[in-house]
Amino acid sequence: MSKKRVFLTRRLHEFALKELRKKYSIEVHSGKIPIPREKLLKKIANVEGLICFPYDKIDKEVIDAAKNLHAISTYSVGYDHIDINYAKKRGIQIGYTPDVLTDATADLAITLMLDLLRRVTEGDRIIRRGDWKVIYGAYDYVGVDISKKTLGIVGLGRIGRVVAQRAKAFGMNVMYYNRNRLSKSVEQKLGVKYSTLNSLFSKSDVVSLHVPHNSQTNEMVNLSLLKKMKKNSYIVNTARGKIINESDLIFALKKKLIAGAALDVFTNEPIDSKNPLLKLENVVLAPHIGSSTAETRAKMAEITVKNLNRGIAGKNPIYSVK
Numbered sequence: 005m006s007k008k009r010v011f012l013t014r015r016l017h018e019f020a021l022k023e024l025r026k027k028y029s030i031e032v033h034s035g036k037i038p039i040p041r042e043k044l045l046k047k048i049a050n051v052e053g054l055i056c057f058p059y060d061k062i063d064k065e066v067i068d069a070a071k072n073l074h075a076i077s078t079y080s081v082g083y084d085h086i087d088i089n090y091a092k093k094r095g096i097q098i099g100y101t102p103d104v105l106t107d108a109t110a111d112l113a114i115t116l117m118l119d120l121l122r123r124v125t126e127g128d129r130i131i132r133r134g135d136w137k138v139i140y141g142a143y144d145y146v147g148v149d150i151s152k153k154t155l156g157i158v159g160l161g162r163i164g165r166v167v168a169q170r171a172k173a174f175g176m177n178v179m180y181y182n183r184n185r186l187s188k189s190v191e192q193k194l195g196v197k198y199s200t201l202n203s204l205f206s207k208s209d210v211v212s213l214h215v216p217h218n219s220q221t222n223e224m225v226n227l228s229l230l231k232k233m234k235k236n237s238y239i240v241n242t243a244r245g246k247i248i249n250e251s252d253l254i255f256a257l258k259k260k261l262i263a264g265a266a267l268d269v270f271t272n273e274p275i276d277s278k279n280p281l282l283k284l285e286n287v288v289l290a291p292h293i294g295s296s297t298a299e300t301r302a303k304m305a306e307i308t309v310k311n312l313n314r315g316i317a318g319k320n321p322i323y324s325v326k
Contacts, residue, residue, distance in 0.1 A: 008316060010053035013039045013060045016079070020305040027313070028053065045069045053316050055079065055308060059273065062086040067094060075315025079308045081105055081295070082244060083325050084217045099311025099321030102162060104303040105295035110166035112294050113212050113242045114174075116266035117155075120238050121210070122147035125288045148236075151175035156199065156208030159215035159243070160186060167212055168194050179204055183220075205232040210240060217244035227252035230261055238264045242294045245270040254280050257287060268294050 010028040014037060024030050033039045038059045048054060048070040056062055058080040064087050077099045091098055119125050130136050155171045157164045157180040168178045172195050179199045205211060215221045225248040241248055250271045256262050264286035273292055281287050311321035
């Protein structure tokens with residue numbers, strides 16, 4: 005009996021590929037990333053399983069091209085790149101990798117806050133340019149304490165809750181906005197206070213975004229919200245770039261409506277070399293590395309394979325998109 009076919013839009017860890025080869029006939033795309041659309045449409049035509057990445061657009065056209073597809077397993081916590089509703093109409097199982105990257109992404113959010121408030125990356129640039137000529141005095145090149153500041157978390161899900169715990173350890177006061185308010189017992193356990201979105205943006209010293217990207221959250225952070233922030237406040241985004249209207253953010257940063265921003269995600273990735281964000285000193289930029297630790301990435305690969313196995317077998321993946 006011939007093996008079922010699986011296509012990967014990019015290479016996974018060797019241990020994951022070894023596991024896949026035991027059960028399936030696999031093909032791994034090599035070359036330009038993301039995979040060119042024409043090639044994806046061709047390669048997906050006769051496969052039973054697809055392993056994709058968050059920059060692969062798996063829309064109706066791609067799904068229609070996959071006549072025998074039983075399972076899509078995405079190597080990511082986000083799945084806004086997949087037409088979920090249409091895939092489900094086709095009876096295709098969809099798996100993703102949420103829990104395993106919670107700690108890594110939360111750690112990065114805190115890292116970016118500390119970097120931004122203490123101006124670490126900015127100082128690195130100063131030294132590398134050869135501009136550090138004199139030992140700084142009492143008022144020169146000062147940062148901001150993180151302790152006793154108010155952190156506003158937008159989206160208190162898996163990652164948001166861990167960020168809240170980390171922030172409390174640094175002595176921050178934490179408020180949050182969520183589509184559905186948590187129970188009072190959970191709020192007390194986490195030591196957080198509920199807030200409306202407008203109030204959160206107006207009262208927070210730092211706003212950290214932890215919501216998925218969808219039609220409700222698309223560019224939810226716009227100039228109207230940014231204008232509500234204090235001029236000495238900051239915004240951190242480790243969720244999805246399209247949650248922020250990037251042009252509005254650039255305007256707010258240039259006009260000093262807010263003190264700074266730290267971004268791991270962008271509207272378009274990789275970020276364009278002409279993007280105005282690259283020229284702003286009050287911005288810390290990271291190349292979408294929220295889950296990028298060796299331990300987390302390996303665990304993601306393991307879950308991706310398990311999700312695919314269960315999906316092809318007609319079962320719900322370990323982490324199934326509902």
